[in-house]
Amino acid sequence: MEFEDLLPVIAGKLGGEGLIDELCKGFQVLMDKEKGVITLESLRKNSATMGLQDFKEEELASMMREGDLDGDGALSQMEFCVLMFRLSPQLMQDSWFWLQQALHHNNNASL
Numbered sequence: 719m720e721f722e723d724l725l726p727v728i729a730g731k732l733g734g735e736g737l738i739d740e741l742c743k744g745f746q747v748l749m750d751k752e753k754g755v756i757t758l759e760s761l762r763k764n765s766a767t768m769g770l771q772d773f774k775e776e777e778l779a780s781m782m783r784e785g786d787l788d789g790d791g792a793l794s795q796m797e798f799c800v801l802m803f804r805l806s807p808q809l810m811q812d813s814w815f816w817l818q819q820a821l822h823h824n825n826n827a828s829l
């Protein structure tokens with residue numbers, strides 16, 4: 719099963735906040751444990767754990783570029799969650815409504 723196809727399934731089962739939790743577990747796996755953010759280095763090192771070992775260096779780098787909203791060269795938890803949603807077009811279409819609610823909630827909690 720493709721990673722991106724999994725999101726709508728999880729979303730349907732857990733609802734918005736449950737999905738956020740699942741995504742954030744992914745973040746925990748991929749992040750640099752000392753810095754608390756995902757760097758290209760930590761992404762490269764840990765992506766095999768997520769079943770993402772087929773990604774090329776260039777694809778990982780472009781994920782970082784696309785996800786890094788504030789331009790600090792790393793992915794915060796929020797940036798990672800947003801990126802995961804953006805990589806799942808079906809989820810965006812089907813669930814825009816609760817996505818906004820969940821992100822709004824998450825924003826308030828983490829900022």
Ligand SMILES: [Ca+2]
Pocket residue numbers: 785786787788789790791792793794797
């Ligand atoms: Ca960033």
